[in-house]
Amino acid sequence: MTALQDAVDTRGFISALGAAQICSWGTLFYAFPLIAEAMRVDLGWSKAELYGAATCGMLLAGAAAYPVGAAIDRGHGRLLMAGASVAAGLMLVAWSQVTTLAAFYAVLAVLGCMQAATLYEPAFAVIARRVGPLAARKGITALTLWGGFASTVFIPVIQFLIDSYGWRGALVGMAAINIVICSVLYFLAIDPSKDAPARAHRPDEAAPLAGRVAVAAAMRKPAYWGLMFAWISYAAAFSSLTYHFYPMLLERGLGSSGVVTVLAVIGPAQVAGRVLIRAFASETPVRWLGSAIVIVFPLAVAGFAYAPAQVVVIASIAALYGAANGMITIVRGIAVPEMVTRDAYGAVNGSLVAPTNIMQAIAPLAAAVIWQASGGYRAVLAAIFAGSLTLCAGFWFAAANARS
Numbered sequence: 001m002t003a004l005q006d007a008v009d010t011r012g013f014i015s016a017l018g019a020a021q022i023c024s025w026g027t028l029f030y031a032f033p034l035i036a037e038a039m040r041v042d043l044g045w046s047k048a049e050l051y052g053a054a055t056c057g058m059l060l061a062g063a064a065a066y067p068v069g070a071a072i073d074r075g076h077g078r079l080l081m082a083g084a085s086v087a088a089g090l091m092l093v094a095w096s097q098v099t100t101l102a103a104f105y106a107v108l109a110v111l112g113c114m115q116a117a118t119l120y121e122p123a124f125a126v127i128a129r130r131v132g133p134l135a136a137r138k139g140i141t142a143l144t145l146w147g148g149f150a151s152t153v154f155i156p157v158i159q160f161l162i163d164s165y166g167w168r169g170a171l172v173g174m175a176a177i178n179i180v181i182c183s184v185l186y187f188l189a190i191d192p193s194k195d196a197p198a199r200a201h202r203p204d205e206a207a208p209l210a211g212r213v214a215v216a217a218a219m220r221k222p223a224y225w226g227l228m229f230a231w232i233s234y235a236a237a238f239s240s241l242t243y244h245f246y247p248m249l250l251e252r253g254l255g256s257s258g259v260v261t262v263l264a265v266i267g268p269a270q271v272a273g274r275v276l277i278r279a280f281a282s283e284t285p286v287r288w289l290g291s292a293i294v295i296v297f298p299l300a301v302a303g304f305a306y307a308p309a310q311v312v313v314i315a316s317i318a319a320l321y322g323a324a325n326g327m328i329t330i331v332r333g334i335a336v337p338e339m340v341t342r343d344a345y346g347a348v349n350g351s352l353v354a355p356t357n358i359m360q361a362i363a364p365l366a367a368a369v370i371w372q373a374s375g376g377y378r379a380v381l382a383a384i385f386a387g388s389l390t391l392c393a394g395f396w397f398a399a400a401n402a403r404s
Contacts, residue, residue: 016189018146026154057112058361069350084117089179152267214344226398269322296324
């Protein structure tokens with residue numbers, strides 16, 4: 001009965017986290033390109049000015065990643081994730097009132113820190129603390145199945161809110177979702193009293209490392225640096241595509257309804273990719289799984305650059321990209337304990353996420369600058385393609401040097 005009750009509790013825990021992640025990702029990440037485009041038309045601000053604010057926010061998200069992970073290792077996940085959702089909601093309300101660039105940048109800076117405490121990485125760390133790092137694979141996979149619906153659900157919802165109430169009204173609605181739904185779900189789901197006990201070790205085995213000591217030990221392993229190189233490259237490609245997909249596809253000749261259709265395909269494709277892993281590769285070593293998945297990214301980027309500008313064709317490529325992106329999210333969540341170290345998941349993963357978030361911050365602005373300098377998105381896609389190749393190289397190096 002105890003085992004059954006534990007299974008039921010874990011399922012409810014993952015379900016609540018998953019529902020909250022749909023809302024967090026949908027409002028704090030996927031909404032930006034739609035809101036930014038509406039702001040550009042309404043306020044006349046340039047693309048570089050708008051994306052510069054997103055860059056500022058993600059730079060601070062990078063700085064916050066390690067302390068957030070370390071705090072979750074110490075058992076503060078409930079306070080962090082629930083509190084950050086409330087703070088994010090307040091910042092979205094403040095965003096709805098901005099009239100100057102200075103105010104816009106200040107709001108996005110704080111909002112970036114809240115992203116570091118509400119999106120996948122802190123949720124992964126919460127799961128690892130609840131069930132232990134090696135047992136976290138199933139929970140992380142299940143959580144990403146939920147999160148994969150974020151873009152599918154929220155892109156059309158936010159577009160509807162913008163069309164119906166303007167971008168300011170849409171932001172107020174997003175704020176209510178964070179305060180009323182996300183904060184409550186995180187608070188109810190994360191119960192420190194149910195966390196797994198600290199990993200036991202044999203008398204002849206060194207005690208588990210924690211905090212900065214664990215990070216320093218991980219940094220002495222080549223696989224750590226291979227993963228860092230890979231995830232930085234992935235962040236550059238993923239964030240550039242995510243933030244520029246909408247205007248890029250408009251530039252290629254698709255109508256706004258066609259673009260929304262293409263973007264809506266990505267979410268279900270992410271879920272489909274994760275379902276495939278769960279069904280057919282749940283026990284496959286992550287180094288082999290990731291080594292195969294990363295090959296898809298340069299192929300998809302080449303397709304976006306050269307495929308005919310037809311909704312069906314671009315949507316098919318987007319489905320391939322979405323499936324690979326969904327799978328790589330699982331790989332990112334389980335790579336540290338399976339390839340580097342089982343100690344201090346939150347801190348070690350946070351140390352990898354920090355530079356990744358910095359690149360994720362820089363890349364959209366860099367893409368906007370390249371677009372402005374070159375007069376189109378072809379040069380941007382060439383840069384993204386180069387990043388997808390370095391993703392492959394970095395992960396393959398990490399796989400070759402992974403812990404047994």
